Amino acid sequence: MSTYHRPGVGPRTERPGAKGAAGIGAIELDEAFIALTDGVVVCSADDRIASANPAAFRLLGEDELLGRRFGDLLLVSGAAIVQRTEGHVVRRAWFPREERMGVLEVVSTDVAERGWIHTIRDVTAQAEMLRLKEDFLLQVAHELRTPIASMSVSLDLLQQDAATMPRDELEHMLGTLRRSALRLEHLVENLLDAGSIEAGTFQVRTTATTIRQALREALEFVQPLVDAKEQRLVPRIAAGADRVFADPRRTAQVLSNLIVNASKYAPESTTITITTAAADGSVEVTVSDEGPGIPEDERAQLFHPFFRSREVREAAGGVGLGLTICRAIVQAQGGDIRVESTRGAGTSIHFTIPKARELTEEASGT
Numbered sequence: 001m002s003t004y005h006r007p008g009v010g011p012r013t014e015r016p017g018a019k020g021a022a023g024i025g026a027i028e029l030d031e032a033f034i035a036l037t038d039g040v041v042v043c044s045a046d047d048r049i050a051s052a053n054p055a056a057f058r059l060l061g062e063d064e065l066l067g068r069r070f071g072d073l074l075l076v077s078g079a080a081i082v083q084r085t086e087g088h089v090v091r092r093a094w095f096p097r098e099e100r101m102g103v104l105e106v107v108s109t110d111v112a113e114r115g116w117i118h119t120i121r122d123v124t125a126q127a128e129m130l131r132l133k134e135d136f137l138l139q140v141a142h143e144l145r146t147p148i149a150s151m152s153v154s155l156d157l158l159q160q161d162a163a164t165m166p167r168d169e170l171e172h173m174l175g176t177l178r179r180s181a182l183r184l185e186h187l188v189e190n191l192l193d194a195g196s197i198e199a200g201t202f203q204v205r206t207t208a209t210t211i212r213q214a215l216r217e218a219l220e221f222v223q224p225l226v227d228a229k230e231q232r233l234v235p236r237i238a239a240g241a242d243r244v245f246a247d248p249r250r251t252a253q254v255l256s257n258l259i260v261n262a263s264k265y266a267p268e269s270t271t272i273t274i275t276t277a278a279a280d281g282s283v284e285v286t287v288s289d290e291g292p293g294i295p296e297d298e299r300a301q302l303f304h305p306f307f308r309s310r311e312v313r314e315a316a317g318g319v320g321l322g323l324t325i326c327r328a329i330v331q332a333q334g335g336d337i338r339v340e341s342t343r344g345a346g347t348s349i350h351f352t353i354p355k356a357r358e359l360t361e362e363a364s365g366t
């Protein structure tokens, strides 16, 4: 087999008779070896590298490989065996990759005890996905535990003292129970929607409706959370900016996600304003709060699944799906969503919903 020292500069050998079965025009094994994006390293029985393809040099970040012991390279990167089957060993190793560390998977195959073939693949993206998933599961478990723990304390107290409890105390306790149930409902609904967005099966059913109606539905859900923080909700629905073409339940879901955020991230006794304004062919809805704002460098990531700002991560619970879902709904309805924020002086999330065509025509007098 030919030996390649550097990508693209190694010698090539023509081997008559080594043509592929498809005959003239087929890719030869040597060419495939060079073109592969996975690294291939061939070692002698004593683990010395006899040849390697360009991808191996690139993935391992080495200029010289020939004659070196393959095991030494893996030792440096602290490879761990993840699987061992007859004739194969699978290892994972960390390796420097641009600015960060990456993960390589090395499959070593014993070739009739005459040597080893190692194939090397960059699995950084998969490892990152796995890590995100683990973080996410932990976060979901944590999010479930808080309201469940609070429900179970309230239920214990009710079981002991419900008959003799003063009315206001009883109401307070029922309020706590209701808020915990709402948190669970919010979380489960977001998880289900995130799943269908990911699967590409997410749908909206648009019809002629009003923002006022969607807000009414959202308030049934968010009012107890806003009241618990003694915040004030101020709706400012302009007369000419109310009737839209949208999915009523989904629009309520966008509003409730934005109001929950405004309430959760802003301090007690602040004001949350919901404003509508007529824009060109659509209605723009804005949910504003008096919270901490969102750092400029984080704004681009806000709509990415699982993203949570470092500023508020510790202060309030959440799994980082609300805004992703809001964007999916708004875009599916033909609108757009954007954030405006001043550090320390609050956040405004604006989203648009198209007016129904007949409504637009009505407005323009056609």
Ligand SMILES: Nc1ncnc2c1ncn2[C@@H]1O[C@H](COP(=O)(O)OP(=O)(O)OP(=O)(O)O)[C@@H](O)[C@H]1O
Binding pocket: 190, 257, 261, 262, 265, 266, 289, 291, 292, 293, 294, 302, 307, 308, 309, 310, 312, 313, 317, 318, 319, 320, 321, 322, 323, 324, 347
């Ligand atoms: N009104 C706001 N003020 C400050 N930060 C906000 C606001 N809205 C969103 N954020 C930031 O954006 C992040 C993403 O928001 P998103 O609603 O997607 O997720 P979440 O609130 O963390 O969790 P959940 O899935 O329960 O909604 C939040 O974690 C928070 O850091």
Ligand SMILES: [Mg+2]
Binding pocket: 257, 260, 261, 318, 321, 322, 323
């Ligand atoms: Mg949220």
